[in-house]
Every structure is written in C-alpha cells, then in structure tokens.
Amino acid sequence: MKAPGGERTEETGLRGLSLNQATVRNLTVEQAVGLCLRHDIPAVGLWRDRVADLGLARAAAAVRAAGLHVSSLCRGGFFTHADPQARAAALADNRAAVAEAAELGADVLVLVSGGLVPGSRDLGLARRMVADAVAELVPVAERMGVRLGVEALHPVFCAGRCVLSRLADALDLARPFPAETVGVVVDTYHVWWDSQLASQIAGARGRIACFQLADWIEPLPADPLLGRGHLGDGCIDLAQITAQVLAAGYRGYAEVEIFSREVWDAPPDDTAATVRQRFGELLGDL
Amino acid sequence: MKAPGGERTEETGLRGLSLNQATVRNLTVEQAVGLCLRHDIPAVGLWRDRVADLGLARAAAAVRAAGLHVSSLCRGGFFTHADPQARAAALADNRAAVAEAAELGADVLVLVSGGLVPGSRDLGLARRMVADAVAELVPVAERMGVRLGVEALHPVFCAGRCVLSRLADALDLARPFPAETVGVVVDTYHVWWDSQLASQIAGARGRIACFQLADWIEPLPADPLLGRGHLGDGCIDLAQITAQVLAAGYRGYAEVEIFSREVWDAPPDDTAATVRQRFGELLGDL
Numbered sequence: 270m271k272a273p274g275g276e277r278t279e280e281t282g283l284r285g286l287s288l289n290q291a292t293v294r295n296l297t298v299e300q301a302v303g304l305c306l307r308h309d310i311p312a313v314g315l316w317r318d319r320v321a322d323l324g325l326a327r328a329a330a331a332v333r334a335a336g337l338h339v340s341s342l343c344r345g346g347f348f349t350h351a352d353p354q355a356r357a358a359a360l361a362d363n364r365a366a367v368a369e370a371a372e373l374g375a376d377v378l379v380l381v382s383g384g385l386v387p388g389s390r391d392l393g394l395a396r397r398m399v400a401d402a403v404a405e406l407v408p409v410a411e412r413m414g415v416r417l418g419v420e421a422l423h424p425v426f427c428a429g430r431c432v433l434s435r436l437a438d439a440l441d442l443a444r445p446f447p448a449e450t451v452g453v454v455v456d457t458y459h460v461w462w463d464s465q466l467a468s469q470i471a472g473a474r475g476r477i478a479c480f481q482l483a484d485w486i487e488p489l490p491a492d493p494l495l496g497r498g499h500l501g502d503g504c505i506d507l508a509q510i511t512a513q514v515l516a517a518g519y520r521g522y523a524e525v526e527i528f529s530r531e532v533w534d535a536p537p538d539d540t541a542a543t544v545r546q547r548f549g550e551l552l553g554d555l
Numbered sequence: 556m557k558a559p560g561g562e563r564t565e566e567t568g569l570r571g572l573s574l575n576q577a578t579v580r581n582l583t584v585e586q587a588v589g590l591c592l593r594h595d596i597p598a599v600g601l602w603r604d605r606v607a608d609l610g611l612a613r614a615a616a617a618v619r620a621a622g623l624h625v626s627s628l629c630r631g632g633f634f635t636h637a638d639p640q641a642r643a644a645a646l647a648d649n650r651a652a653v654a655e656a657a658e659l660g661a662d663v664l665v666l667v668s669g670g671l672v673p674g675s676r677d678l679g680l681a682r683r684m685v686a687d688a689v690a691e692l693v694p695v696a697e698r699m700g701v702r703l704g705v706e707a708l709h710p711v712f713c714a715g716r717c718v719l720s721r722l723a724d725a726l727d728l729a730r731p732f733p734a735e736t737v738g739v740v741v742d743t744y745h746v747w748w749d750s751q752l753a754s755q756i757a758g759a760r761g762r763i764a765c766f767q768l769a770d771w772i773e774p775l776p777a778d779p780l781l782g783r784g785h786l787g788d789g790c791i792d793l794a795q796i797t798a799q800v801l802a803a804g805y806r807g808y809a810e811v812e813i814f815s816r817e818v819w820d821a822p823p824d825d826t827a828a829t830v831r832q833r834f835g836e837l838l839g840d841l
Contacts, residue, residue: 390792396750425711427748428773428790438750462713464682464724487714491777504714506676 282515282555286548287340289314289481289526293537298328300537302335308541312338312522314481315373317366329372340522341418341454341479342366342375348402349383349395349432356402359383363406370415376521377418377478378410379454382442384429395432400442403451411450418478419443420454423462425493436460436469443476452478455514456526458485458497461505470513477519481526482507482552490530497527500547511555523552568801568841572834573626575600575767575812579823584614586823588621594827598624598808600767601659603652615658626808627704627740627765628652628661634688635669635681635718642688645669649692656701662807663704663764664696665740668728670715681718686728689737697736704764705729706740709748711779722746722755729762738764741800742812744771744783747791756799763805767812768793768838776816783813786833797841809838 288310290301298319305313313332320328320342332339345366350356363380370378382399385392403417410417419439422431433439439453453476460466470477484503489496500507511523525544532540574596576587584605591599599618606614606628618625631652636642649666656664668685671678689703696703705725708717719725725739739762746752748771756763770789775782786793797809811830818826 385790390790392748392750392792423711424709424748425775425779428771432750434748434750441750462678462710462720464678464718464720464727485714489711489779493711493775493779504671504676506678 282520283511283523283552284521285311285523286545287312287314287338287522287524288541288544289341289343289524290316290319291343292525292527292532292544293540294533296537298323299331302331302337304537304541305337306335307538308545310541310545312340312524314341314343314524314526315339315375316343317369320369320373325369325372329374332373338522339373339375340524341377341379341481342370342373344379344381344420345406345417346380347383348399349386351386351388356398360402360405363402364409367406367409367413367415371413375415377416377452377454379418379420379479381420381422382431382433384427384432392427392432396438396442399432403442403446407446407450416449416478417451418454419451420456421459423459423493435463436466436473440469440473440476448475452476454479454481455510456481456483457505457507457510458483461485461510466510467513470510470517474517477514477517477521479524480511480514480519480521481524482511483525483527486529495528495530497529499527499532499543500525500551507551508555511552515555523548568806569797569809569838570807571597571809572831573598573600573624573808573810574827574830575627575629575810576602576605577629578811578813578818578830579826580819582823584609585617588617588623590823590827591623592621593824594831596827596831598626598810600627600629600810600812601625601661602629603655606655606659611655611658615660618659624808625659625661626810627663627665627767628656628659630665630667630706631692631703632666633669634685635672637672637674642684646688646691649688650695653692653695653699653701657699661701663702663738663740665704665706665765667706667708668717668719670713670718678713678718682724682728685718689728689732693732693736702735702764703737704740705737706742707745709745709779721749722752722759726755726759726762734761738762740765740767741796742767742769743791743793743796744769747771747796752796753799756796756803760803763800763803763807765810766797766800766805766807767810768797769811769813772815781814781816783815785813785818785829786811786837793837794841797838801841809834
C-alpha cells in the first residue's frame with residue numbers, strides 16, 4: 270500500500286498526484302511549492318507567467334530544494350496567426366518555453382494550438398499552421414531534451430483557443446514525430462464526452478506525456494473555461510478514463526488542474542486537502 | 556436562375572430555404588406561416604409546443620393552406636431516464652410526436668437523444684438506452700410513413716442534453732435501420748468544429764434527413780445554447796459544409812435555426828429578411 274498522493278515505487282500504476290498551479294492560481298510558485306509540501310503532494314504543474322514572476326532560476330531552485338517533481342510546464346502553443354511576424358514571434362516564445370521546461374526539469378511542455386486564424390474560417394489552414402509550427406519546434410525540443418505535449422481542448426474552445434478538438438486530432442499531429450519528443454496530453458475535462466475516447470487512448474500508447482484531471486460541472490458558468498470542479502463533483506467517469514490511460518502504458522503523475530472561480534476563491538490549504546482526498550478516494554488504488 | 560429562397564425545380568442543389576420556428580420563437584405557428592409567406596420562404600420547421608398551442612389539426616391546415624412545406628418537426632427524443640416509468644413516458648411522447656409529424660407532412664421528426672442518465676456517469680449506458688428507444692420507435696415511424704432524424708449536438712451539451720456528440724455518433728445509431736426511416740440531422744452549429752466532418756458527411760449519403768444552419772458566435776453568451784447567429788456573422792464555413800452535404804446527395808431544404816437572445820429580440824420581419832438575404836448571399840448558388 271502507498272499513502273494516497275504519495276510516490277509509489279512499483280511500475281504498475283500512477284506515479285502519484287501532482288497539483289497543477291492553475292488550481293490555486295492566486296499562489297506564487299513558492300507558495301504553491303509550500304502547499305504541495307504541507308499536503309504531501311510530490312509533484313507540481315507550473316505556469317510560465319508564475320515562473321516568470323519569480324524568475325526562472327529561482328523557480329527551478331525552489332522546486333528542486335523542495336524535492337518536488339515538475340510534471341508539466343503550461344504552456345506553449347498559440348501558433349495560429351495571419352501575420353508572419355506574429356507567427357515568428359509565437360515560435361520565438363515557444364523556443365523560450367522549451368528552454369524554461371528544460372531548466373525546470375518538466376516532464377512535458379504543454380502546447381495549446383491556438384484557434385482559427387484571425388479573419389479566416391478555414392480549420393484546415395489553422396491545423397496545418399499548427400503542424401508546421403510544431404515541426405519547427407521539434408529540433409529545439411530534441412536539442413534541449415524536452416518533450417512536447419500536444420493538448421486537445423474541448424470543442425467549445427475550437428474557434429478561439431484550440432483547433433485540435435479530440436485526442437485523435439492531437440495524435441494525428443504528434444504521430445509524424447518521435448514519441449519521446451512529441452507526446453499528447455489527456456485532459457479528462459476536454460475529452461470525456463467522446464464516444465471513441467477509449468480507442469484513442471489505447472492508440473496513444475507511448476505518446477501520453479501528461480495526464481490532467483478535472484471534473485465537468487453543470488450548469489456551466491458564463492465562461493465555459495471555468496466549468497470545472499473537484500474530482501468526483503461532476504459527471505466524468507474519472508476512474509474509468511484513468512484505468513484506460515494506465516492500460517495504455519502511462520506511468521506518470523495524475524495532475525489535477527481545476528479552472529474554477531469557486532475553487533480559486535477557497536483557502537488554498539482546503540483546496541489541496543480536497544485534491545489529495547479525492548485523488549485517494551477515486552484513483553488511489555490505480 | 557432562381558430567386559434566393561425560392562423553390563428550384565432542378566434536382567442538383569438545395570430545394571430552397573426553410574425557416575425554423577425557433578429562429579422567431581416568440582411567434583405562433585400562424586404568425587410564423589405568415590412571416591414565411593411575406594418573405595417568400597417556401598418551407599418552415601415547426602416546434603411541437605407551438606403546434607400544440609394552436610392545435611395539431613389547425614396547425615396542419617394553416618401550413619397546407621399557405622402552401623408551405625414542413626421541413627422538420629422539432630422534436631422528439633430525451634430517452635435517457637433511470638426510472639422505467641419515465642422511459643415509458645418518453646416513448647409514449649415520442650409515439651405522439653411521430654403521429655404529429657405524419658399529420659403535418661414533415662420531412663423528418665428531429666430526435667435529440669437526451670444526456671447522461673440521471674445519477675450515472677456511464678455514457679455507454681446512456682447511448683445504449685437511446686439506441687433501444689429508437690429501435691422501439693422505428694416500427695411506429697414506418698407505419699406512419701415518418702422519417703426520424705437523429706441529431707448530434709455539440710459536445711458542450713453532452714452531459715445534460717445529448718450524448719450523441721458527433722455526426723459519426725448519430726450515423727452509428729441510425730445505420731442498423733432502413734435509411735428511409737432513420738436518417739441524421741446535420742446542424743452546422745453542432746458539428747462544424749470536427750476535423751473529420753467532411754468524411755462523416757460523405758458517409759451519410761442517403762441518410763441526411765435534415766440540414767440545419769446557424770453560425771457560431773464568439774464570445775459565447777452565458778447559455779451556450781444561445782451562442783448562435785445569422786449565417787455569415789460567425790466563424791463557420793457554411794458554404795463549404797453545404798457543398799459537402801449536397802455532394803452527399805442531399806436535396807432537401809436548408810433550414811435556418813438560430814437560438815439567440817438578440818435574434819429573438821429583433822422584429823421578426825427583420826429577422827426573416829436577414830435570413831433570406833444571407834441564404835441568398837452564401838448559399839443561393841448551391
């Protein structure tokens with residue numbers, strides 16, 4: 270037996286729980302690190318803006334000193350621009366993100382593709398632009414030893430945020446590249462509704478670079494980005510999806526990432542305690 | 556040449572424009588019929604609650620007297636219930652809907668499946684329940700000469716309203732039954748984001764029972780059900796999807812169905828004029 274949320278040594282299940290910083294987004298990196306330590310959470314998912322607030326070197330030192338694993342750095346991407354200069358700027362920013370992920374020792378740099386190209390209704394154009402950008406980023410990632418994680422976002426975000434709407438879309442984009450450099454992110458909140466999810470997860474064997482969890486809460490708030498809740502509070506069969514992810518060979522962390530006004534307004538120690546408790550109840554034996 | 560919105564005699568394109576009553580939902584059936592006549596719109600999609608307000612026989616007489624075609628009756632479905640009595644009641648209501656569609660001479664009875672079974676996170680259970688209910692409804696529809704149209708709704712409605720989230724899901728459900736009895740509905744607002752849409756539409760040859768159009772508007776309003784707009788005001792490539800639907804052999808009406816607070820608040824004659832004008836501009840040559 271292992272303590273819920275703790276590291277496990279056998280190679281048969283989840284490596285443990287990770288707290289994505291977006292779940293406690295009012296905290297600095299140092300505060301989030303302290304929170305993880307207090308609640309025996311062995312890993313953290315960091316956000317670039319918060320890392321920049323502290324400074325990259327200090328952030329890297331803080332997580333190392335705490336003995337925390339960095340399960341992801343969020344995020345790169347947003348590649349879809351009509352203006353070539355804007356595209357070049359996005360690529361430069363992504364190169365910087367790769368360097369940051371390397372310095373932090375993150376398991377993966379999460380990439381959110383971007384939505385439709387401004388002024389265009391052409392989804393194919395946007396998707397080709399994303400593929401081209403990833404192809405340009407791959408040598409940089411290889412050189413730095415960083416794994417890219419292509420994330421599919423829920424179709425409600427297709428127009429404005431991410432033209433990759435299903436795990437299958439992310440896999441199609443990743444497949445031409447070596448799996449150790451370009452993986453995919455499975456985020457329960459974004460993909461749970463898909464009737465073909467099980468086969469897509471099975472087909473992602475060797476490619477799952479990050480596993481993020483949040484529950485789907487109804488009714489949705491005004492901003493659907495915030496319609497997430499603690500594991501178990503919504504309608505997603507999280508244990509089933511987690512079992513599928515494990516059956517596909519994933520052995521990394523289960524990273525809890527909850528965008529929710531209500532969760533953000535709660536005391537962070539309450540949030541961390543709930544995250545850890547729910548992880549133990551729902552996924553502790555997986 | 557044909558007038559935009561008017562009937563066309565050749566069998567190579569859309570049969571014409573239809574106004575779904577939900578676009579002018581403050582109007583009675585008689586008012587909606589009058590609106591179509593004033594704006595040279597040859598067909599109408601009706602809603603059961605509005606038909607019931609007037610009485611089925613009077614509603615049927617009103618559309619017949621006006622020479623209007625009924626391109627759809629909205630809607631049956633909502634089959635997912637934990638309680639067997641509630642399931643039986645839903646089936647009884649759907650049998651009544653089939654009879655109403657027959658009386659109105661509607662091209663199709665639109666079916667929205669229903670969401671997750673209350674108290675359950677099992678999408679497979681909900682989908683099997685829908686399939687079982689459709690199988691029970693098919694003999695009724697055959698006997699009455701009514702075509703059922705299985706509609707996929709955008710994944711944002713999966714939990715609460717419709718567990719069929721892609722055209723492929725609707726096709727999988729329809730395929731075991733004769734195409735003349737169980738078709739599918741293609742609604743641009745619900746399926747536009749899907750990277751595999753083109754191949755699904757091609758695979759729907761002979762099954763497309765209804766083609767509904769609305770544009771996707773961002774930012775989404777608080778209720779995502781209302782995030783629709785007039786054709787051309789949003790980000791969907793409507794001409795391309797319409798061309799794909801035609802290439803798959805569809806020769807029925809293009810039914811404009813816009814759930815939008817703004818459109819509902821506009822004078823109905825302005826709405827009808829805009830619907831007709833946009834149809835002519837975007838789809839008139841298709």
